[in-house]
Amino acid sequence: MDSELDQWITLLRSPLLDDRLVAIKTLQHLGDEDAIAPLIDALQDDDPTVQTLVITTLWEFAHPSAIPPLLGCLGSPHEAVRNEALSALKELVSTDDLMKLLDVLQTGNFHAQLNALVLLRKIHDAQALPFILPFFESENVELREAAVTTLRYLNQVVRCEPALALAQDPSETVRRAAVLTLGHLSDDGVVPLLSTLLTQDADWQVRRNAAQALDILADPAAIAALVAALTDPEWQVRKFAVRALQKNADPRALPTLINALADDFSDVRRDAATALGNLGQAEALSALQQTLNDPDIDVRIFSERAIAKINQTLAATAHG
Amino acid sequence: MAQTSQRVDVPVIVDESKCLEKCNACIEVCPLDVLVKNPETGKAYMKYDECWFCLPCEKECPTGAITVQIPFLLR
Numbered sequence: 001m002d003s004e005l006d007q008w009i010t011l012l013r014s015p016l017l018d019d020r021l022v023a024i025k026t027l028q029h030l031g032d033e034d035a036i037a038p039l040i041d042a043l044q045d046d047d048p049t050v051q052t053l054v055i056t057t058l059w060e061f062a063h064p065s066a067i068p069p070l071l072g073c074l075g076s077p078h079e080a081v082r083n084e085a086l087s088a089l090k091e092l093v094s095t096d097d098l099m100k101l102l103d104v105l106q107t108g109n110f111h112a113q114l115n116a117l118v119l120l121r122k123i124h125d126a127q128a129l130p131f132i133l134p135f136f137e138s139e140n141v142e143l144r145e146a147a148v149t150t151l152r153y154l155n156q157v158v159r160c161e162p163a164l165a166l167a168q169d170p171s172e173t174v175r176r177a178a179v180l181t182l183g184h185l186s187d188d189g190v191v192p193l194l195s196t197l198l199t200q201d202a203d204w205q206v207r208r209n210a211a212q213a214l215d216i217l218a219d220p221a222a223i224a225a226l227v228a229a230l231t232d233p234e235w236q237v238r239k240f241a242v243r244a245l246q247k248n249a250d251p252r253a254l255p256t257l258i259n260a261l262a263d264d265f266s267d268v269r270r271d272a273a274t275a276l277g278n279l280g281q282a283e284a285l286s287a288l289q290q291t292l293n294d295p296d297i298d299v300r301i302f303s304e305r306a307i308a309k310i311n312q313t314l315a316a317t318a319h320g
Numbered sequence: 321m322a323q324t325s326q327r328v329d330v331p332v333i334v335d336e337s338k339c340l341e342k343c344n345a346c347i348e349v350c351p352l353d354v355l356v357k358n359p360e361t362g363k364a365y366m367k368y369d370e371c372w373f374c375l376p377c378e379k380e381c382p383t384g385a386i387t388v389q390i391p392f393l394l395r
Contacts, residue, residue: 026344
C-alpha cells in the first residue's frame with residue numbers, strides 16, 4: 001500500500017468529522033481498491049453524513065465485496081443513509097445476491113424489509129415468492145403495498161390467489177398497487193374482481209388501474225364493466241376503459257363509444273375513435289365524420305384513420 | 321477569461337462556513353478549472369466567471385457547501 005493511500009486511510013479514523021469527510025472524498029477520487037476494506041469499516045461511523053458518503057464511495061467502486069455491508073445499511077435509522085444504500089444497491093445487486101436479500105427480509109427491521117422488497121424487483125426471480133407472501137398479511141400498509149408491487153416483477157408467476165385479497169384492502173394505496181399486479185395474473189377470479197373494482201371502487205386511481213389491468217388481460221368477459229366505466233366521472237378512468245375496449249372490439253360497446261366521441265377530454269375522444277375503427281361497423285361512420293372538425297388535431301388524425309379502417313373492413317366484407 | 325471581482329455575482333456560490341480546508345473535491349472535478357482555494361482562508365471560491373453549469377462541484381461537495389445558480393433560461 002503506498003504511503004499516500006495509507007495517510008488517507010489513517011485519516012478515516014480521525015476524531016474530527018471534517019477530516020473523515022475529506023479522507024473519504026479523497027479515497028473516492030484515488031479509486032484504489034485497497035481502500036475498500038477500510039471504507040467498509042467506516043460504515044460503522046457514528047455520523048450519518050460519513051456513512052452516506054462512504055456508501056456513495058463504495059457505490060462508485062462497485063465491488064461485490066461491498067454488497068453485504070451495504071445491505072446492512074438498508075435498515076439504518078437515518079433516512080439519508082438508507083436511501084443512499086438503496087440507490088447504490090439498485091445498481092449493484094445481481095441475481096447472485098438473491099439469498100442475501102431474502103435474508104434481509106427475515107430481519108424484522110421495517111426499513112430493511114421495505115428496501116429489500118424494492119430490490120427484489122430488480123432480480124425478477126420467482127424463488128422470492130414464498131418469502132414475499134407473508135408480507136401480504138403485514139399490519140403495515142407500506143409493506144403490503146411493496147410486497148404486492150414486487151409480485152408484479154417476478155418472472156413466471158402467473159397465479160397468486162393471495163394477491164386477490166389485497167385488491168380489496170382497506171388502504172387505497174395497497175388496492176392501487178394490487179390491481180395493477182392483477183393485470184399480470186391469470187387466476188380464475190381476476191377478471192370478475194377487476195370488473196367489480198372498475199365500476200364500484202371509491203378511489204378513482206383504483207378504478208383507472210383496474211382499467212389498465214383489464215387492458216393488459218384483454219378478456220372479453222370484462223366488456224360490460226368497461227362499457228359501464230365509459231360514464232365514470234374521472235376522465236382517466238374513461239380513457240383507459242376506452243383503451244381496453246380497443247383490444248376487445250365488441251359491438252356491445254358501439255353506442256357508448258360513439259357517445260365518448262363527444263367527451264370533454266380529447267384523449268378520450270381520440271382513443272374512442274381508434275376503438276371504433278377497430279370495431280369496423282358502418283354505424284360509427286357518421287359520428288366519426290363529425291369529429292373531423294374536432295378542435296384537437298390528434299382526434300382529427302385518429303378519426304381519419306378510423307374512417308379509413310372502417311371503409312377497408314367494409315370493402316373486405318363486401319368482397320369476401 | 322474574465323477574472324471575477326465580486327464573489328457574490330458568480331454562479332458558483334461557496335458557503336465558507338461549510339467548506340472544508342483540506343478538501344479539494346470541487347476543484348478537482350471542475351472541467352473548466354475555475355475553482356481555486358483562497359490561500360488566506362483555505363476555502364474554495366470561483367476565480368474565473370466561466371461556468372458550464374454542469375454541477376459536479378455541487379454534487380461532489382461532501383458538506384453541501386456549493387450552490388450553482390443556474391440562469392433562468394437554462395433551467
